Amino acid sequence: MDLDFDLIKEIRKRVLGWYSRNARPFPWRKTKDPYKIWLCEIIFQQTRIEQGISYYFQFLKTFPTLRHLSLADEMQVLKVWEGLGYYTRARNLLKTAKIIYQQYGGFFPQTYEELLKLPGVGPYTASAIGSICFHLPVPTVDGNVRRVLARLFEIQGEPNSKSFTSTTQPIAEQIISRKSPGNFNQGMMDIGATICTPINPKCEKCPLINCCLAYQHKTQNHFPQKKSIRPVPNLHWAVGIIICQGKILITREEHRNFLKNLYALPTVDISTMIGSDPKHIFSELALTTHLPHHVKWNFLFQSIRKYSHRTIHFYVYQTQIKTCPKKIFSPYQWVPFKDLPKYPFSRAYTNILQKLK
Numbered sequence: 001m002d003l004d005f006d007l008i009k010e011i012r013k014r015v016l017g018w019y020s021r022n023a024r025p026f027p028w029r030k031t032k033d034p035y036k037i038w039l040c041e042i043i044f045q046q047t048r049i050e051q052g053i054s055y056y057f058q059f060l061k062t063f064p065t066l067r068h069l070s071l072a073d074e075m076q077v078l079k080v081w082e083g084l085g086y087y088t089r090a091r092n093l094l095k096t097a098k099i100i101y102q103q104y105g106g107f108f109p110q111t112y113e114e115l116l117k118l119p120g121v122g123p124y125t126a127s128a129i130g131s132i133c134f135h136l137p138v139p140t141v142d143g144n145v146r147r148v149l150a151r152l153f154e155i156q157g158e159p160n161s162k163s164f165t166s167t168t169q170p171i172a173e174q175i176i177s178r179k180s181p182g183n184f185n186q187g188m189m190d191i192g193a194t195i196c197t198p199i200n201p202k203c204e205k206c207p208l209i210n211c212c213l214a215y216q217h218k219t220q221n222h223f224p225q226k227k228s229i230r231p232v233p234n235l236h237w238a239v240g241i242i243i244c245q246g247k248i249l250i251t252r253e254e255h256r257n258f259l260k261n262l263y264a265l266p267t268v269d270i271s272t273m274i275g276s277d278p279k280h281i282f283s284e285l286a287l288t289t290h291l292p293h294h295v296k297w298n299f300l301f302q303s304i305r306k307y308s309h310r311t312i313h314f315y316v317y318q319t320q321i322k323t324c325p326k327k328i329f330s331p332y333q334w335v336p337f338k339d340l341p342k343y344p345f346s347r348a349y350t351n352i353l354q355k356l357k
């Protein structure tokens, strides 16, 4: 879709004017340091701002510069990231820091194409860094911007579909301001986040009201098209709290790639055993951890964790044994209770461990 140049100029003027008066006062908006911009873009990719902001500050406190991060080891980085989820992001941060330090002399590459080659940096992050830090006119199209574009131009299709992207991307490339691409991108994101909201958009406060087809036709609720909702499977996992002489048995995630190298509590999938005799669960826990079958288990509590792709029901059991088995199989290890805070766990296990205190 080729847009009329007067319309393009109008949109740029309105978005930039609105942004100069209404930008949300986030701390990272006071800087153009690519390290900080990159960090916040990665943290907030799949995380709400209220949840991620303390991680942003903690990360900067622990690794104030790219050099500090590039010298860290994975366990340190995962520990700071603990509880934030999508741990591949943390591992990619470390990989990218090392690459920039070793291959680019400690300076971020300044073209969109080179930025895209960095681990964990996709079109969204590359365009955010490129437009904010290096003035590149590349649009940053997140879910909020997709919604604004869908309504402005009444674009059909599900926002994540190929057809939708192939229509919106050329439009986003046409309208982005050449003079202030970073501010324009952030303005579009803020309009989407605060005004053009999914339900009840505040059109009367919107700087784009005069350019908006959905407003003219009163079709705001029809755009963007709703995603079809797929049912999410329910899984049931038994977690063993195994205590011996002031130590607890923990393990390390080795098979689930996205949690790789995080620590976990001994866990077995009991989805097929729900409703059966708990003895089967106890023998599965004993088998997995190589404990004698006669150990006595107590049920402690149940908790639920909902993810975008599944819901997991955790059933937490505890046992105390007097003599720690001499032979222990990797990746299991005994850890003194007082040392547990040194180990990075995913949020599901952190929550379980907190309930034990």
Ligand code: SF4
Pocket (backbone or CB within 6 Å): 148, 151, 152, 195, 196, 197, 201, 202, 203, 204, 206, 207, 208, 209, 212, 213, 214, 215, 220
């Ligand atoms: S006028 Fe309303 S529907 Fe159109 S972009 Fe603004 S807030 Fe969204």
